[in-house]
Amino acid sequence: MSQKQELLKINNLKQYFPIKGGVLGRTVNHVKAVDDISFNIYEGETVSLVGESGCGKSTTGRAILRLDDPTDGTVEFDGQDLLSMSKKEMRDMRKDLQIIFQDPYASLNPRMTVRQTLNEAMEIQKVVPQDERNDKIAELMETVGLQPHQVDRFPHEFSGGQRQRIGIARALSVNPKLIVCDEAVSALDVSIQAQVLNLLKKFQNEMNLTYLFIAHDLGVVRHISDRIIVMYLGKIVEMGDTKSIFENPQHPYTKALLSAIPVPDPEKKTDRIFLQGDVPSPMDPPKGCRFHTRCPFATEKCAEETPELRNEDYMEGGHVAACHYMKDIEAGVHQPTKDTTTVRG
Amino acid sequence: MSQETILEVNDLRTSFFVEGNEVKAVDGVTFDVPKGKTLGIVGESGSGKSISALSILQLIDSPGEIVGGEINFKGDNLLKYNDNQMRKIRGNQISMIFQEPMTSLNPVYTVGQQLREALKIHRGLGKEAGTEKAVELLELVGIPSPRSRVTQYPFELSGGMRQRVMIAMALACDPELLVADEPTTALDVTIQAQILELLKELQDEFNMSIIMITHDLGVVAETCDYVAVMYCGKVVEYADVHTLFKNPRHPYTVGLLNSLPRSDMDQEELEPIRGTVPAPHEMPVGCRFAPRCPFATDLCHEKLPELEDVGDEEQVRCWIYTDEWDGDPEVKVYEPEARTAKD
Amino acid sequence: MTVYIIRRVLQLIPVLLGVSILVFSLMHLTPGNPAQLMAGESAPPDTIEQIEESLGLNDPLPVQYWDYISGVVQGDLGTSMRYNTPVADEVWPKFVVTLELSIYSTILSIFMGLLAGIISAVRQYSISDITIMIVALFGLSMPNFWLGLMLIQWFAVNLGWFPPTGWEGPGSIVLPVISLGTAGAAIIARMTRSSMLDVISQDYIRTARAKGVKRRVIIYKHALKNALIPVVTVAGLQFGALLAGAVLTESVFAINGMGRLLVDSIIQRDFPVVQACILIIAVVFVLVNLVVDISYKFLNKRIDLND
Known part of the structure; x- marks a missing residue:
């Protein structure tokens, strides 16, 4: 890990969205969508941001690309601070930073053929000389598994999976270093999803691409990621390599999340942790540990003190979690304070 | 089949007629639902699984039309029923819940008003008795402080809560068969776990049969006893869940x-x-x-x-x-x- | 809810003030000297000055406005230059006639429009749908004075069913109301149709069907209440447009209403009356919008109290 080059470095990132109210439309409150998170991404790896709706994972992705301007914090990419860049500098930077969205249809201009779409992307970033562009387009089409004769078709003439391939081709056309995949395969049927996932893995190996994967499907996440960041209500609750997170989760939220995934094997019986109630509003997040209102292990301390991300000696690699009791829970010393565990089967 | 079945679908055909062309969305589908068990219908988009589900309750809208087959519910072919007879089945003996809890409840009526409706139609319950039963149902599906929820509007509830209200509504008249069309697809995974568990508990309690329409093989493995796999409007495989995953x-x-x-x-x-x-x-x-x-x-x-x-x-x-x-x-x-x- | 209504009423105050300032400035923006007009073409300058003095036309504008607005608040709308009588006495009875005409026309528009729109939506692409939509298109495109003339020709002159003019007795109101309400009915019918079609395809309508609710109940209870939300806005705007349309209809049917009064007063440069008419129309318009906003709130509980 140590000899790897840091590509993206995020420090104390905050993204608050103001809520206007009252007769005068003053800011009466904030949605703390992302509240003070820090993490790094190394060159050539895939990091996944996981969590449920409202945890801030998509907001983080957008903030990194400055699709929204973050409230506070720094985002360093390749040693340069993105947040202090001017609009023009940022535009040049977008060549290295691409995004693939969930809905490929909504993100493609319906009036432009595939060729025009790809041409435009290369034109804006000036990465490929004009006379070489047609060759590059043909190459891209082949790479993402589309037929060369389809290049002059419009987005509506393609299926969902094919459109996602066009989205990938567009992202790849400017030779980026980092691609943010915001639920990029979520809308696809499994048979097509597998095709796209394999494609993404192939490009990573061939071009040393770095991915920031934002996804709610933990099967996809386990398959594609080197490292995983688990978010809950705008904060990181646990972070570590894929194996550690899936096989040795420490935070009670991560445990509950993983146990909730339905396993496609009727013979497997596992303990399932049922969480009570819904995620609280990010407008008024709970004090202390944000998970304490739903946590089976919560005590008074959890309601008062915010736990920091930390490593215990039995946790491997860069594995960290933010729970006051993770060591005691691991050792069986700290027992659930609420009854929420049920055996599945 | 040795088991008692509650629903037998034979050679069901549902087509959509667009600009003179017939699109066979459901093209000769056959399956049985054993009593008290869960049948999963699994397939990808366009497989016809949701259209099959809607066809059972004859909720197909123009330009769609059921063009053939039999839907035998407890021995009677529902396709021979007229509109009036069919209405007495819907929400009473056969209920349905849908994928989108956010849009499946009427935004301008309270939870209580919507729950009371089926009770009034099928059980003749008045406002007071209906409200009591509504509170009881909300409690059954695990909604906290049910008495104050009956006066709330759908927009005041989260997605998971709305799906619970939908389930409460479906259960109002103790149906024998529940058709669940992707009931957890729009929900987060921890909420999905709650809802699936709830359905399982309710099934055990009321000996209800369930048809679970889903694209998620994990949900199938976890909730179904039998599975029909659909592809392009046809069932390509039917088996019990253990056989399907093992072999x-x-x-x-x-x-x-x-x-x-x-x-x-x-x-x-x-x-x-x-x-x-x-x-x-x-x-x-x-x-x-x-x-x-x-x-x-x-x-x-x-x-x-x-x-x-x-x-x-x-x-x-x-x-x-x-x-x-x-x-x-x-x-x-x-x-x-x-x-x-x-x- | 009460808080909402109070807030909306308070918000009316600046709007009404603005309206009154606009109406007041009308007099000073239009060419021609009212004093000259009152005194007649050949009046000596002394007389004109005297009139100017008595009307307060020489005071600074803010003072004139203050005099004007404090009068209005007490029901004093000034004195008609033409008849030399209080404007309020002149305008009020005619306002009542116009208000009646507008209200009956609105009722007709809403009733016919909703009915036609619902039938059209429920039987989309059927003969009745197509017929209704064609009739609605005609209703929308016909100028109401022309429709009025045609109605008089057929039903008053040829058939003799209704009196051709006037506003006395139930028979006399039929033709003007149809003439004035048809365009509104057509607009509401088209709006209702598209709104209903949109609602009918919503998930919650399917939910209602899955519960075993009767088709009729689905349409009138589940769909209509949702579909009404945009229709109410259109109906409110329509009422405002009716007040304006009344001018022509009143002329065609020789009804002694505010529309006619307004036209006559403009021609005669009877500014106090013009002012009063415009002020009343503006106030009614604002009040109708208030009613629309409040009924919105009843129909759709989701509208934020702060908005």
Whole structure:
């Protein structure tokens, strides 16, 4: 890990969205969508941001690309601070930073053929000389598994999976270093999803691409990621390599999340942790540990003190979690304070 | 079939007529729902699974139309029922819940008003008795402080809560069959776990039969007793859930399992199904899956196989399991070792 | 809810003030000297000055406005230059006639429009749908004075069913109301149709059907209440447009209403009356919008109290 080059470095990132109210439309409150998170991404790896709706994972992705301007914090990419860049500098930077969205249809201009779409992307970033562009387009089409004769078709003439391939081709056309995949395969049927996932893995190996994967499907996440960041209500609750997170989760939220995934094997019986109630509003997040209102292990301390991300000696690699009791829970010393565990089967 | 069945669907056909063309969304679907059990109908978009579900309650809108087949509910063919008779079945003996809890409740009526409606139609309960029963139902589906919820509007509830209200509404008249069309697809995974568990508890309590429409094989494995796999408007495989996952027979079922990224094991490489689902107007004449099937022969491309019995309760629509098979007689459709070796 | 209504009423105050300032400035923006007009073409300058003095036309504008607005608040709308009588006495009876005409026309528009719109939506693409939509298109395109003339020709002159002019007795109101309400009915019918079609395809309508609710109940209870939300806005705007349309209809049917009064007063440069008419129309318009906003709130509980 140590000899790897840091590509993206995020420090104390905050993204608050103001809520206007009252007769005068003053800011009466904030949605703390992302509240003070820090993490790094190394060159050539895939990091996944996981969590449920409202945890801030998509907001983080957008903030990194400055699709929204973050409230506070720094985002360093390749040693340069993105947040202090001017609009023009940022535009040049977008060549290295691409995004693939969930809905490929909504993100493609319906009036432009595939060729025009790809041409435009290369034109804006000036990465490929004009006379070489047609060759590059043909190459891209082949790479993402589309037929060369389809290049002059419009987005509506393609299926969902094919459109996602066009989205990938567009992202790849400017030779980026980092691609943010915001639920990029979520809308696809499994048979097509597998095709796209394999494609993404192939490009990573061939071009040393770095991915920031934002996804709610933990099967996809386990398959594609080197490292995983688990978010809950705008904060990181646990972070570590894929194996550690899936096989040795420490935070009670991560445990509950993983146990909730339905396993496609009727013979497997596992303990399932049922969480009570819904995620609280990010407008008024709970004090202390944000998970304490739903946590089976919560005590008074959890309601008062915010736990920091930390490593215990039995946790491997860069594995960290933010729970006051993770060591005691691991050792069986700290027992659930609420009854929420049920055996599945 | 040895078990008592509550619903038998035979050769159901539902088509959509657009600009003079017939699109066969459900093209001769046959399956049984055993009493007190859960039948999963699994398939990808365009497989016709949701249209099949809507056809059971005859909720197909123009330009769609049920063009043939039988839907036998406790021995009576529902397709012979008139509108009035059908209304007495809906929400009473057969209920349905839908994928989108956010839009499936009427925004301008309170939760209580919407719950009371079915109780009034099918049980003749007045406002007070209806409200009492509504509170009881909300409690049953695990909604906290149910008495104050009956006066709330849907927009005041979260997605998970709304789906619970939908379930409460569906259960109002103790249905014998619940049709659940992707009931957890729009929900977060921890909420999905709550809802699936709730359905299971309610099924045990009321000996209810369930049809679970889903694209998620995890949900199938967890909640279903029997499974029908659909592809392009047809059932390609029917089996009990253990057999289906242990010994899938149809190459499409195998393809689905091999495409699935698993959260419970490490996999090096996914094996996607090649190509894409054919467009409705370009449906192959032979087996619908032949163009994407790694085992397809000339026979598969030319002639459509029937859904044949291959065991006590198992059926598959594939030439490989027939005497006419003209390919490799030793063909292995599924090799489980390849999947679990890295577990 | 009460808080919402109070807030909306308070918000009316600046709007009404603005309206009054606009109406007041009308007099000073239009060419021609009212004093000259009152005194007649050949009046000596002394007389004109005297009139200017008595009307306060020489005071600074803010003072004139203050005099004007404090009068209005007490029901004093000034004195008609033409008849030399209080404007309020002149305008009020005619306002009542116009208000009646507008209200009956609105009722007709809403009733016919909703009915036609619902039938059209429920039987989309049927003969009745197509017929209704064609009739609605005609209703929308016909100028109401022309429709009024045609109605008089057929039903008053040829058939003799209704009196051709006037506003006395139930028979006399039929033709003007139809003439004035038809365009509104057509607009509401088209709006209702598209709104209903949108609602009918919503998930919650399917939910209602899955519960075993009767088709009729689904349409009138589940769909209509949702579909009404945009229709109410259109109906409110329509009422405002009716007040304006009344001018022509009143002329065609020789009804002694505010529309006619307004036209006559403009021609005669009777500014106090013009002012009063415009002020009343503006106030009614604002009040109708208030009613629309409040009924919105009843129909759709989701509208934020702060908005």
